[in-house]
Amino acid sequence: MQDNVMSKAIAFKWLRGITFMVLWLTVWAVAQLMEYTAHASVWFPASGLTYAALLIIGSSAVLPLTFCAVIVTLLTCIQYTLPLNLPQAIQAGILFAGAHIIPYWLSALLFVWIAKLDRLSTPGMIILYIIHSGVASLCTTVLVIYSLVFSNMMPASDISQAWLAFWIGDYAGVLILAPLFAALLSQHFEKKHFILTKYLSPNQTKASPFYFCKIMLVTLLVSFIMLLNQYTQQQESAFVIFLLVLPHMWIACTESALFNMLSLTYSCLLIAIFVNLFGLNEYVLIYQFAIIIVAANALFGIAVPALVADNEKLQAIITTDALTQAASRQHFMQQAERAVKRSLNDEIPLSLIMFDMDNFKTVNDTFGHSAGDKALQSVCQVAQLSLRPTDLLGRFGGDEFVALLPDSTHLEAQQIAQRILTSVNQAEVAPGQPIQCSFGVAQLRQDQNFTELFNAADHALYKAKQQGRNTIVNAESLYAQDLSTKNNNTDEENLV
């Protein structure tokens, strides 16, 4: 039984390895279709697959990649009828494998190591990736060209004119396709060296309803520019391809990472096909550089949703109390100052309810801090249920909450406070131990600012505590009492 499971696992690994090799050879064949001069393609997608495999699978990818390198060398010898016998061709293949794999492998190892340090954010990782893939593809280019020369597969005189196109083709292949291939391989290899989803979240896999229109725009733009280039046969018209950065930035800022990369792949394929179709070999370097610039820009677009999400998280941390999810004191004050100004300008009522749990210190001491925390959360939840969406509940201190009620008189606020008190009393810290709170209610007067309104509600709360707790005191009744006390004193003074 165990042997059966083992042999199935081995068969699966072989099948996966062979599938990977078939994929690599297919991708290489596609690059051959885009070859515009001996050994140089408009872009070389196979380098993207190599980099992705070394990044995700690591050393396990080296053997299948070496096999592939030997096979394509043999095919190249046949394609160009090179004067090499079989052992020489195999030797050349192994040399090519080393030159192609080693720089990408070292670069992937360094990239994984830096990612594991966990010091860089998504934009930092993207910059690192753009630089890394550029340097790695340059090193690969130098080594591969010299390996071709050394193996008599390419004359040394071709180096000066081939290296730049060779490099940019490889660079474009890695830059654009490695993330896509990495996403593909991540789904099929359980033991991953690099976790791509840490930087590209899985929910980034849907296209917007306008994606098709954006792709149509890209298609029209590329077709128009390349037709123009073919018609005019001038360098200037080839440079117009740099305008492609505009729709791609639009896609980058509005679409998910996956569709961003897919549209880049589509543009590159389209350009490569047109170059071959119209014989625009003379201008190929311009197109290659345009691909790199557009891709590097669009890659930064991937960071935009991540930056927006980070910003939203920070905003939530600043504006929300972590324990109760009520507004933080700072956020509450900001909102309250604005609401007070609006209320005074428009002469509409505004009230404040201030409440504080009763004997909360005893709750903590008797039932423990976490029971106290739960009680705070319950109070907040029941208070939120009694408030309208336009009201704002804030946590001001340990067990002290404030509710801002725009467009409400002190009588309406008192009713709401009563509703909160009733529901709070139905919640329990422990069986038979209802939660209790004291409330102070105040309405904004025309001659008051927020601090004065706050002090009035605070004073009312203090009175509620004095009156034996678990009750509500309205500041209006205190003003009335103050007034009658003042009148009585004046009457007494007059009598004296």
Ligand SMILES: Nc1nc2c(ncn2[C@@H]2O[C@H](COP(=O)(O)OP(=O)(O)OP(=O)(O)O)[C@@H](O)[C@H]2O)c(=O)[nH]1
């Ligand atoms: N569990 C818990 N306790 C807290 C938190 N913040 C403050 N406290 C405690 O809340 C208690 C607040 O007590 P006070 O408001 O001073 O007094 P009280 O016991 O509620 O008495 P009265 O307000 O006079 O009814 C203190 O014991 C604080 O340690 C918190 O986040 N969680």
